[in-house]
Amino acid sequence: MSLRLPPLNAVRAFDAAARHSSFLLAAQELHVTAGAVSQQVKALEAYLGLRLFERRxxxxxxxxxxxEFHQAISKPLRSIAQAAARLRPEQQRVRISTVPTFATRWLTPRMADFTRQYPHIEVNVNADSALVDFERDNCDIALRYAAQPTPGLNSMPFYTERVVPLCSPHYLRQLGCESHAFAWEKAVLIHDVTNWSWNDWLRTYHLLERNQSQSGLYFSHAMLAIAAAISHQGVTLTSADYVQTELQNGSLLMLDYSPWETGYRFYITWPKRPLSPAAQTCLQWLQQLAEGRGSESI
Structure with missing residues (x-):
């Protein structure tokens, strides 16, 4: 035997109006007009064959x-809402952890493609340099620099990391040199202390003796080093993918050196436990990005 239920939208409008003692406030909660709430309540009154409100x-x-009716329906409505809230996060939300510069400069601009394809999935991105603990931090997917995959977790290579030296055109003019004949002996080096060493790069290109300065600028994140380079403070070493906008608008330029492999990769990492449907969808999207770019750099 099927249940004979009143119109549920009308019940929801009635509940909001009963709690607020106002059609206007109920309308604001439900994002409809006060007239729409009034019509829903009238429909419910017609269904029940009695008056539910005195209009003042x-x-x-x-x-x-x-x-009497509100007391009977308010608790079941709350129970339905709570049950939906308990189920929805696992089915419709994905939590991603990655480092701040990658999140800001690479991942965030590309998330528009994901939300366009999957508008029903909520994406939470946590930008943190600390390594994620999948159980403690309630995380689904992590994107991290590493020389090797992390033991005990599922991993796949995302990108091989390659970096290039960059500075602003104004800083180049300030040094009085060209990008193909850079004045390393006068340059201020901008360091990202969480990643690679400038000395390794200088040594690779036999430039270590030309820049013996122990000074320079040191930042905790690559995005801060990039900002310093944009404001003409020196030359930084980072992925060209992080600064595509600045290269296109001319606020940064690449010096004439081939991209240098740091020895690290970005890995997509996820726990051994089964992923939620939303997390699985996001993982497949990230894998498609990786496969589409092959062995390109970041």
């Missing part, structure tokens, strides 16, 4: 029958 100038008051 600035408010509505429950009748005795209205109070």
């Amino acid at each position: 100038a600035r408010q509505v008051l429950l009748t005795a029958e209205g109070r």
